[in-house]
Amino acid sequence: MSKIRITKQFSFETGHALYGYDGKCKNVHGHSYKLSVTVIGEPISDTSNVKFGMVIDFSDLKKIVKEDIVDVFDHATVFNKNTPHVELAKELKDRGHNVLLVNYQPTSEMMVIDFAEKIKKRLPENISLYALKLQETESSYAEWYATDN
Numbered sequence: 001m002s003k004i005r006i007t008k009q010f011s012f013e014t015g016h017a018l019y020g021y022d023g024k025c026k027n028v029h030g031h032s033y034k035l036s037v038t039v040i041g042e043p044i045s046d047t048s049n050v051k052f053g054m055v056i057d058f059s060d061l062k063k064i065v066k067e068d069i070v071d072v073f074d075h076a077t078v079f080n081k082n083t084p085h086v087e088l089a090k091e092l093k094d095r096g097h098n099v100l101l102v103n104y105q106p107t108s109e110m111m112v113i114d115f116a117e118k119i120k121k122r123l124p125e126n127i128s129l130y131a132l133k134l135q136e137t138e139s140s141y142a143e144w145y146a147t148d149n
Helices: 058-073 085-094 108-122
Strands: 004-016 029-041 076-080 099-102 128-137 140-145
Touching: 004 058, 029 058, 058 076, 058 108, 076 085, 085 099, 108 128, 108 140
Parallel strands: 004 076, 076 099
Antiparallel strands: 004 029, 029 128, 128 140
């Protein structure tokens, strides 16, 4: 049976700031992120399986990505918890804002690595994460490929 790649796209709004950065992104700002998730596997060949012919049901992939990424990051502000931004994070949390503290600088590059780890843990055994593309603006994105890692 042939290996097939399938891709599902997601979007979410997230704010962040890059502590120590030497440009405008040191300020709190946000992006309308677009995330493309590509998995690879063989279509189910068991004709009695309700998912016959699918690599993975798009709704099953959607559930994984929504629960672990979209629902967590959407309308949240992300800060590196190893910086003085924790003070700002505490103030925002105390005022009822959705704040995420992560172990990395919240760049697209580091976020896509985080997302890859989260998704890989949830995929069925016979399905592999092939690639992720995290687009933060119309012309800027980071990509993660399994073959590179």
